[in-house]
Amino acid sequence: MLSENGKSFDEVMTELRALKSEDPRWSEGRTFSLVYYLGEEHRRLLSESYSLFMFENALNPVVFRSAKRMEDDVVSASLKLMNAPEGGCGVMTSGGTESLMLAVLAYRERARVQNPELVMPESAHVTLIKACEFFGVRVRLAALDSAFRADRAHMRELVNSRTIALVASAPQYPHGVIDPISEIGKLALEKRIPFHVDACLGGFLLPFLEKNGATVPAWDFRVDGVTSISADLHKYGYAPKGASVVLYRSMDYMKHQFFVYENWPGGIYASAGMQGTRSVGAIAGAWAVLNRFGESGYRNLAAVTMATTRKLIEGIRAVPGLEILGEPAMSAFAYRSVDPSVSTYALADELERRGWVIDRQQNPECLHATVTPVHASSADAFLKDLAESVAHVRAHPEAAAKGRAAVYGMISKMPLRGLVRGEVEKSMRKMYSGEPIDLNKPPGFIQRLVLSLLSLWARIART
Numbered sequence: 001m002l003s004e005n006g007k008s009f010d011e012v013m014t015e016l017r018a019l020k021s022e023d024p025r026w027s028e029g030r031t032f033s034l035v036y037y038l039g040e041e042h043r044r045l046l047s048e049s050y051s052l053f054m055f056e057n058a059l060n061p062v063v064f065r066s067a068k069r070m071e072d073d074v075v076s077a078s079l080k081l082m083n084a085p086e087g088g089c090g091v092m093t094s095g096g097t098e099s100l101m102l103a104v105l106a107y108r109e110r111a112r113v114q115n116p117e118l119v120m121p122e123s124a125h126v127t128l129i130k131a132c133e134f135f136g137v138r139v140r141l142a143a144l145d146s147a148f149r150a151d152r153a154h155m156r157e158l159v160n161s162r163t164i165a166l167v168a169s170a171p172q173y174p175h176g177v178i179d180p181i182s183e184i185g186k187l188a189l190e191k192r193i194p195f196h197v198d199a200c201l202g203g204f205l206l207p208f209l210e211k212n213g214a215t216v217p218a219w220d221f222r223v224d225g226v227t228s229i230s231a232d233l234h235k236y237g238y239a240p241k242g243a244s245v246v247l248y249r250s251m252d253y254m255k256h257q258f259f260v261y262e263n264w265p266g267g268i269y270a271s272a273g274m275q276g277t278r279s280v281g282a283i284a285g286a287w288a289v290l291n292r293f294g295e296s297g298y299r300n301l302a303a304v305t306m307a308t309t310r311k312l313i314e315g316i317r318a319v320p321g322l323e324i325l326g327e328p329a330m331s332a333f334a335y336r337s338v339d340p341s342v343s344t345y346a347l348a349d350e351l352e353r354r355g356w357v358i359d360r361q362q363n364p365e366c367l368h369a370t371v372t373p374v375h376a377s378s379a380d381a382f383l384k385d386l387a388e389s390v391a392h393v394r395a396h397p398e399a400a401a402k403g404r405a406a407v408y409g410m411i412s413k414m415p416l417r418g419l420v421r422g423e424v425e426k427s428m429r430k431m432y433s434g435e436p437i438d439l440n441k442p443p444g445f446i447q448r449l450v451l452s453l454l455s456l457w458a459r460i461a462r463t
């Protein structure tokens with residue numbers, strides 16, 4: 001790729017556009033995750049604000065005062081939105097992952113116990129498991145109740161002297177339901193342990209639902225016991241990717257995530273988050289979009305999002321054999337087939353054949369959707385394709401044993417999870433060791449995974 005003399009500006013841009021053309025049609029509402037797009041004006045606002053600050057470096061807030069000023073504005077707006085008390089504080093981060101990593105790190109540092117543990121429900125975002133793995137914290141997973149909310153009694157049982165913090169979500173990603181935050185807050189106060197609420201998904205939507213008059217169960221700093229909140233600006237804040245906040249009730253908690261080293265030959269070094277060099281672009285983009293929309297803008301977006309969500313949920317419920325899991329609190333939800341003659345994963349395959357990008361989940365098998373205003377224009381087409389796809393799968397039950405449906409069905413039911421993990425690790429090593437990948441066959445590595453699982457099964461069956 002690094003040619004001897006480079007290429008012309010136009011040539012490079014043409015090649016980039018060609019690469020982009022292979023991506024899903026997210027601007028037409030064909031994806032139900034990953035992208036938060038509000039149309040052409042929004043795209044221009046983000047791209048111009050981002051490029052205006054693309055070269056500036058937030059590594060040194062003393063040099064680039066602009067970065068610190070915009071970050072302060074974004075953090076204080078977020079604190080106000082989430083009803084932080086006097087003394088509340090926070091930082092902007094690169095995303096939900098970094099926000100959660102910092103909270104886990106701060107609580108581990110604060111607790112300073114041998115063999116630290118974190119207690120959270122199974123539905124808490126997987127990136128918390130990653131954070132615990134990175135920072136040497138043991139995860140204690142609490143079960144979910146029948147409505148997919150954290151089982152409080154189980155959380156209580158898991159708390160012990162090594163517990164560094166409790167975590168719950170508003171809402172959790174897999175089924176979009178809000179955990180019983182008030183009750184968990186009471187547990188946190190009683191046991192005198194910090195409590196992080198992961199509102200990466202809901203942090204910039206739930207406040208506007210409430211302002212629009214909806215009843216939203218208490219989840220933010222108004223709940224006693226909540227000591228920190230993560231909220232992604234690059235989701236329902238509609239900021240460019242690379243923008244999230246982690247907020248704390250007070251500096252007593254946040255100070256534990258800071259890093260300072262005073263003896264480096266390169267100078268005294270201090271950082272508030274995980275990144276070193278970071279573009280001011282995402283900070284400027286977040287600042288721009290918050291200023292552009294203001295409270296009424298976000299309230300309008302929330303109204304459109306919820307109207308579209310209701311339409312989709314009602315439409316899905318109206319298809320015989322389909323159901324919504326639990327009671328979604330906002331605009332993310334899971335749905336599945338409860339008709340034994342309609343495989344949920346085969347339904348996903350059929351929808352994808354019709355040009356939709358569908359997210360598959362497990363335990364239990366279901367499909368996931370995150371709704372944004374862009375789906376107002378695609379909801380009717382989706383519901384029509386959904387009804388037709390259900391009919392198609394019902395008429396072709398063999399589809400469940402074919403293609404990705406068979407693969408995902410088998411992987412999700414595979415009892416020996418260590419094997420699944422090992423095979424995924426093996427294919428990751430391949431994927432990242434420079435082996436050329438065929439972009440036209442994304443599930444290729446999964447096919448290999450299944451083949452090796454099948455042969456393993458055969459071997460086990462023989463012994």
Ligand SMILES: *Cc1c(COP(=O)(O)O)cnc(C)c1O
Nearest residue numbers: 095096097125127173198200201
């Ligand atoms: C998206 C999300 C995360 C992870 O955030 P990234 O920005 O993808 O790193 C964490 N928790 C919840 C509930 C989320 O929806």
